[in-house]
Amino acid sequence: MTDINNATREVFGNIQPWMRVVFFIMIAASIAVLVRQVAARVWLWRKGQKGGFEHSWRVWIERLVVYAVAQKRVHRKSLGALLHLLLFSGFVVLTIGTTLLAIAYDGPYYFHHGWYYLIYELTMDVFGVAFIIGCLLAMYRRAFHRPASLGHNSRDWWLLGLLLSLGVTGFLVEALRMHYTQVQPDVAHWSIVGWLIDVTLLRGIDPGRAQTLHLGAWWLHAILVAAFFATIPVNRFLHVITGPLNIAGRPERPMGALVPLKMEEVEQTGRTGVHELADFNRQQLLSLDSCMECGRCEDACPATATGKPLSPKAVVIDLRNLMSLGGDDVHRTIHDETLWACTMCQACVQECPVLIGHVDLISDMRRDLIGEGKLSGPPAKALQQIGSQSNPYGRSNSERLAWAEGLEVPTAESNPSFEYLLWVGCAASFDPRAQKVARATVQLLKDAEVNFAVLGKEESCTGDPARRIGDEFLFQQRARTNIETLTRRKVKKIVTPCPHCYNTLKNEYPQFGGQYEVQHHSTLLAELVGAGRLSNGSSDGEPITLHDPCYLARVNGEVDATRAVIGAPNDAQYREMPRCGKKTFCCGAGGGRMWFEEAPSQRVSVLRAQEALATGARTLATACPFCLNMMTDGMAGVPGGENVKVLDIAELLLNRRPPSSGSPVS
Amino acid sequence: MAESLILIEHDRQQVKRPSLHAIALARQLGGEYALLVVGHGLDGIATSLVSYGASAVVVVDDSALEEPLADRYAAVIAEAARKHGAKTILGTSSTFSKDVLPRAAALLDAPMITDVVAIEKMDGSISYRRPINAGSMFATVKVEGDRRILTVRPTAFEPPVANASPCAIKRFDFDPASLPNGMQFISREERKSNRPDLTEARVVVSGGRPLKDKETFERLVGGLADALGGAIGATRAAVDAGMAPNDYQIGQTGKIVAPELYIALGISGAIQHLAGIKDSRIIVAINKDPDAPIFQMATYALVGDLYQIVPQLIESIRRG
Numbered sequence: 001m002t003d004i005n006n007a008t009r010e011v012f013g014n015i016q017p018w019m020r021v022v023f024f025i026m027i028a029a030s031i032a033v034l035v036r037q038v039a040a041r042v043w044l045w046r047k048g049q050k051g052g053f054e055h056s057w058r059v060w061i062e063r064l065v066v067y068a069v070a071q072k073r074v075h076r077k078s079l080g081a082l083l084h085l086l087l088f089s090g091f092v093v094l095t096i097g098t099t100l101l102a103i104a105y106d107g108p109y110y111f112h113h114g115w116y117y118l119i120y121e122l123t124m125d126v127f128g129v130a131f132i133i134g135c136l137l138a139m140y141r142r143a144f145h146r147p148a149s150l151g152h153n154s155r156d157w158w159l160l161g162l163l164l165s166l167g168v169t170g171f172l173v174e175a176l177r178m179h180y181t182q183v184q185p186d187v188a189h190w191s192i193v194g195w196l197i198d199v200t201l202l203r204g205i206d207p208g209r210a211q212t213l214h215l216g217a218w219w220l221h222a223i224l225v226a227a228f229f230a231t232i233p234v235n236r237f238l239h240v241i242t243g244p245l246n247i248a249g250r251p252e253r254p255m256g257a258l259v260p261l262k263m264e265e266v267e268q269t270g271r272t273g274v275h276e277l278a279d280f281n282r283q284q285l286l287s288l289d290s291c292m293e294c295g296r297c298e299d300a301c302p303a304t305a306t307g308k309p310l311s312p313k314a315v316v317i318d319l320r321n322l323m324s325l326g327g328d329d330v331h332r333t334i335h336d337e338t339l340w341a342c343t344m345c346q347a348c349v350q351e352c353p354v355l356i357g358h359v360d361l362i363s364d365m366r367r368d369l370i371g372e373g374k375l376s377g378p379p380a381k382a383l384q385q386i387g388s389q390s391n392p393y394g395r396s397n398s399e400r401l402a403w404a405e406g407l408e409v410p411t412a413e414s415n416p417s418f419e420y421l422l423w424v425g426c427a428a429s430f431d432p433r434a435q436k437v438a439r440a441t442v443q444l445l446k447d448a449e450v451n452f453a454v455l456g457k458e459e460s461c462t463g464d465p466a467r468r469i470g471d472e473f474l475f476q477q478r479a480r481t482n483i484e485t486l487t488r489r490k491v492k493k494i495v496t497p498c499p500h501c502y503n504t505l506k507n508e509y510p511q512f513g514g515q516y517e518v519q520h521h522s523t524l525l526a527e528l529v530g531a532g533r534l535s536n537g538s539s540d541g542e543p544i545t546l547h548d549p550c551y552l553a554r555v556n557g558e559v560d561a562t563r564a565v566i567g568a569p570n571d572a573q574y575r576e577m578p579r580c581g582k583k584t585f586c587c588g589a590g591g592g593r594m595w596f597e598e599a600p601s602q603r604v605s606v607l608r609a610q611e612a613l614a615t616g617a618r619t620l621a622t623a624c625p626f627c628l629n630m631m632t633d634g635m636a637g638v639p640g641g642e643n644v645k646v647l648d649i650a651e652l653l654l655n656r657r658p659p660s661s662g663s664p665v666s
Numbered sequence: 667m668a669e670s671l672i673l674i675e676h677d678r679q680q681v682k683r684p685s686l687h688a689i690a691l692a693r694q695l696g697g698e699y700a701l702l703v704v705g706h707g708l709d710g711i712a713t714s715l716v717s718y719g720a721s722a723v724v725v726v727d728d729s730a731l732e733e734p735l736a737d738r739y740a741a742v743i744a745e746a747a748r749k750h751g752a753k754t755i756l757g758t759s760s761t762f763s764k765d766v767l768p769r770a771a772a773l774l775d776a777p778m779i780t781d782v783v784a785i786e787k788m789d790g791s792i793s794y795r796r797p798i799n800a801g802s803m804f805a806t807v808k809v810e811g812d813r814r815i816l817t818v819r820p821t822a823f824e825p826p827v828a829n830a831s832p833c834a835i836k837r838f839d840f841d842p843a844s845l846p847n848g849m850q851f852i853s854r855e856e857r858k859s860n861r862p863d864l865t866e867a868r869v870v871v872s873g874g875r876p877l878k879d880k881e882t883f884e885r886l887v888g889g890l891a892d893a894l895g896g897a898i899g900a901t902r903a904a905v906d907a908g909m910a911p912n913d914y915q916i917g918q919t920g921k922i923v924a925p926e927l928y929i930a931l932g933i934s935g936a937i938q939h940l941a942g943i944k945d946s947r948i949i950v951a952i953n954k955d956p957d958a959p960i961f962q963m964a965t966y967a968l969v970g971d972l973y974q975i976v977p978q979l980i981e982s983i984r985r986g
Contacts, residue, residue, distance in 0.1 A: 373798030432959030
């Protein structure tokens with residue numbers, strides 16, 4: 001029986017002192033290559049504007065723990081996520097373990113023995129196996145699943161081969177050392193993999209020969225380690241360095257808020273948005289290098305899914321290549337059609353494990369296109385009409401209350417002591433289909449005896465489409481006018497049936513001093529139902545599903561209220577679509593796309609309608625006037641869709657109301 | 667030698683009058699200008715052009731130019747411009763010139779400015795005004811180089827008066843064998859219609875998805891339009907479904923109409939369609955869905971089956 005306290009191993013036992021010197025020089029040189037290449041990238045990032053890393057170190061630590069250590073964005077039920085977990089945990093543990101060994105060997109206090117040593121050996125072996133399995137799964141995925149969005153390059157195979165060889169040679173070195181030093185079984189068992197190789201493959205081999213083999217394997221392993229360090233900057237592994245940097249540096253902003261352009265700066269620089277790479281900020285340039293090309297953004301993108309010339313991943317990689325090649329004009333590599341194809345649904349941003357802000361990149365480049373006058377046709381006209389008529393439809397703002405005819409809707413003028421301001425939005429004011437939503441909402445608020453008012457003619461477009469299309473001047477002009485009105489009318493609480501108005505009022509107006517308690521009508525209606533002030537009646541027994549609006553669910557995290565309003569939790573006939581809740585899929589109208597021409601084969605709404613239809617639902621509920629418009633159009637375009645009713649949750653709630661309470665739907 | 671060369675469009679029988687408006691711009695630019703016509707069998711057209719004050723009417727007439735194939739037309743236009751030493755080549759803002767002139771510009775290695783609405787002369791250099799952002803802004807641009815290609819918005823310039831003494835008609839000779847052969851003419855489809863132009867008609871009858879197919883669409887929408895002497899329109903859905911050609915599309919991504927009477931057959935009334943009809947004086951909607959949003963905009967609403975109503979309507983209008 002060995003004394004456990006004496007259990008340890010030799011570290012450089014088989015390596016001559018001169019060899020150790022060669023080894024250290026080699027490793028130092030490879031690390032120098034790594035540092036030099038990373039420094040070259042840092043030099044490129046520094047060409048950008050100042051920006052990013054603007055919050056306190058607490059936020060950095062918190063973010064790093066959540067996204068880099070716990071890898072919140074990586075986890076999901078998929079082979080890719082599993083193999084990443086194996087590779088990541090294996091890599092981290094092996095790196096820490098090797099560092100500890102170096103500290104023990106070179107440090108003043110040798111602690112590498114006894115129980116610590118035994119647990120160390122076991123841990124290293126277990127995670128070494130995890131690492132190897134991770135490599136094998138990654139190879140399997142590349143060879144057989146071949147997901148297109150991942151991208152396939154011979155360099156990826158070299159990297160995986162290198163990682164696998166590192167793992168395998170590591171175990172070989174261990175086994176050979178154990179064989180020639182003839183470790184006692186009760187200690188050997190802790191190095192489980194080395195021991196297994198020792199008693200199987202190395203069985204009967206002469207210890208002297210094993211020692212020679214060990215020397216060879218050790219050098220091979222050492223050379224592979226050096227090669228690994230030196231090549232990190234030229235392969236996907238770079239994200240191990242740049243990923244955490246970007247995770248820490250990404251500015252803290254609500255997902256739904258775009259960066260405000262400071263007009264004083266624009267006057268000085270004459271620059272609106274990004275025309276040259278150096279117009280991006282430093283953190284944005286760094287973010288290009290943090291992409292490991294996993295392709296999750298592309299998988300989630302509605303533009304990619306409908307064959308438009310946009311892939312968020314390609315935008316990042318094209319810009320990165322432009323940066324590597326020393327180019328400056330971003331429009332040489334990112335075409336106008338690519339930028340216009342984005343619905344700004346934020347699905348890519350939500351997916352990205354290293355927090356790249358694709359939508360910010362696209363928004364910045366769109367602003368430049370607008371500044372250069374590169375937009376034409378219906379979307380340009382919509383912008384023009386937001387400017388001239390205060391709504392994108394070009395209707396006279398004096399008709400803004402036409403939807404309310406016969407409803408006796410209180411206005412801020414007639415009811416100045418209102419609690420809630422009902423912000424109707426342009427769509428529900430002017431689109432005859434969405435007007436019904438405004439009417440339903442008003443009837444429900446009246447039934448529940450909510451003290452509310454509308455602004456009527458004083459309301460105007462929040463500027464959301466303008467900002468997202470890239471016309472920041474127009475947006476800020478709208479925002480300032482509206483904030484002035486809201487201040488004059490002493491508005492504290494706002495409720496709106498439009499998720500885009502909701503998002504802009506809630507997340508973007510504070511940038512200009514407009515602070516309100518903003519609610520989407522779903523949350524207020526859910527509260528009223530919960531408090532018994534409204535009855536959500538009973539469903540008609542027909543199958544029903546819900547399309548979550550991006551700017552409600554994904555961008556603002558609100559997924560329960562919509563379901564509560566339509567009684568989904570207690571409805572046996574309620575079905576979820578595969579892409580639901582915060583992981584919803586765009587209807588195609590966001591980012592100003594409502595006003596763009598879309599080829600029939602490229603309509604996002606059709607794709608989404610098919611998904612809803614496949615649930616067997618006869619009613620498709622939604623909670624956004626644009627989704628309502630797009631999904632109605634989408635349903636009309638797919639066979640069987642004509643039998644599906646597309647309704648807003650307020651309309652559904654009103655329809656289901658017990659007959660005794662109030663007037664019927666008009 | 668002419669300072670400017672103006673490309674005149676024609677439909678084989680006669681000159682398309684909007685293309686003459688570029689003459690006003692050529693006069694503002696100063697110097698002599700020649701008119702260029704390209705095609706086959708152009709004698710009559712050339713003769714009709716002699717009195718517009720041009721230095722000459724240049725005729726490029728060859729059987730190889732029978733059809734307006736962009737690569738051939740661009741080649742002869744570029745060659746004619748070189749031979750005449752024209753500094754400015756002018757066309758009108760049309761689909762024809764969008765097809766042909768950018769190629770000519772590329773062959774001449776000359777800058778091109780589209781949709782010119784005005785020029786400004788300052789310190790001996792000329793800048794050109796053109797609308798951007800759907801007409802909400804104007805850009806004033808200058809170009810480098812000693813040759814340029816412009817297209818002109820006809821509405822921005824006065825039509826010319828044919829009162830000058832006749833000029834010479836010059837045939838421009840070239841080697842037909844030197845023409846490019848990258849495009850092949852397959853067929854020409856023209857819609858010969860006695861119906862008025864959609865954007866100018868006083869009555870527009872428009873149909874949506876419930877019209878099912880091309881024949882039904884023509885029978886009901888076309889029938890009612892003819893009975894009323896009106897033009898035909900369609901929703902995007904009807905166009906997508908192949909019931910009506912693309913240029914009948916009314917709405918956000920189609921034509922904008924403002925007739926005195928707009929009749930919507932089986933149109934539910936998506937805001938994208940309404941964007942194209944909101945300035946119509948009277949809107950009559952026929953739809954079997956009483957909840958159809960279009961009824962909120964319609965002056966007269968008729969809830970019912972258009973397959974029954976429309977034939978009766980046609981019948982009673984015909985009987986007068």
